[in-house]
Amino acid sequence: MSVLAGLTAALSSGSVEIIDLTTPLSSETPILNLPQPFANTVGLSVSPVSNFDDAGPAWAWNDVTVGEHAGTHLDAPVHWITGKDGKSVDQIEPHRLVGPIVVIDKTTEVSADPDFLLEPEHFEQWQSEHGLFPENCWVIFRTGWAARGADAAAFVNADDAGPHTPGVSAAGAKWLAGNASISGFGVETVGIDAGQAGGLDPMFPVHSFLLGADKYGVTSLRNVDRLPVTGATLVVAPLPIVGGTGSPSRVYALVEKHVVEKDAAEKA
């Protein structure tokens, strides 16, 4: 049987499941909120074109306004000054947007410290347990943060010092950017950098190092707790906005049931 005939059969039988990692997109979807004097993007707003009325008796449709970086979205290299001569979102090759998922689970650490940062040693520790990161992989940082998604204040988790959300240290971001196997980095939080990353050196190191190295980010992922540590396949689907710095994206994971079960058995 060919690979795709096998995939079709597995989808039909349910042995491969499609898990939606995308945050539903509405006016309530949490978005990034930078401090003054920086400008901020907008969340979703909807404007009806017709709604079974004189403007369209048999049909309803809407126009929408939304930030390229609202909700679950992809960061393209041209979003950051380090990648400004790189790819816009429409120029990223599809084969970089579909690949094996590596889950790094720091739910326990983040629950104790919302400012927790991934360091090179965490990636090295993961590889010593599970093997080298596979070619063209997406590293997904599991933090449990999506559980706060229904509560905008808890999701942003800000005090006088700004937002407190987990991320990656400057050394960790440099490590990820230097790993040739990695296509991208995915997070449950509102952005790919930590809430306090404006104070790191360089500031916003994940943006700075990854986007400057032709790697990509996806944010506001849900259902990450349903992924096995290895063995799932990510499909990142941004709109191909010509020249765009990013795009709201649909993100699916293909998960093989016996992989999930095997992983659960190993933990038990």
Place this chain on the structure above:
Amino acid sequence: MSVLAGLTAALSSGSVEIIDLTTPLSSETPILNLPQPFANTVGLSVSPVSNFDDAGPAWAWNDVTVGEHAGTHLDAPVHWITGKDGKSVDQIEPHRLVGPIVVIDKTTEVSADPDFLLEPEHFEQWQSEHGLFPENCWVIFRTGWAARGADAAAFVNADDAGPHTPGVSAAGAKWLAGNASISGFGVETVGIDAGQAGGLDPMFPVHSFLLGADKYGVTSLRNVDRLPVTGATLVVAPLPIVGGTGSPSRVYALVEKHVVEKDAAEKA
């Protein structure tokens, strides 16, 4: 080897390729243009938030305004009066959006007659040659129309009687809606109905029958000529706009190289 390990290996070796079926999204992307008194949707417009300036010294980003039904997009059941109690775009289960592709190629017929309509006999003829439509399939109507995509006037192909673009007859649409295996219908043109479908009975029969039967449409597909007749897998990725009648979508096809070659050999 598990199904997904096989897929990962095939993507790495290039034996499975990801073909982008999406029209790039810009202010030039052709959109539907209905006659008076009906309201029309908008194409993409982009508004900068910052561009490596005081509003964001290290980053560039934009807000965008776009129709739910602009460019390559999905039609959800609630778009049409026959489906108004059905699913909005965010409610469509991901497993209905990923499935085997069936290509019906009428490029020759459409080149002779731009108003060409698919009839039930065309679907039956296809099945007599290639077997029954597989479970959860997407029927893609190959017409060669995407070749007109760079020329807005040629793409719409209108005269005093309105647009002349290929589609499906009322009987054909009813046939598709009645086939339990079909998840959706994809076209190269600006909408899932023919240019002259306002004059059919019921008017806009693909919208009317398919969206009323919990089937979906995708439009403005490119690169359909790179698909084998059978054996490829479609991934339709609309944004999960809460309550949305549709969404601009990224659409990928997974194609197995030997399947394409086998198909070409059969034609030779």
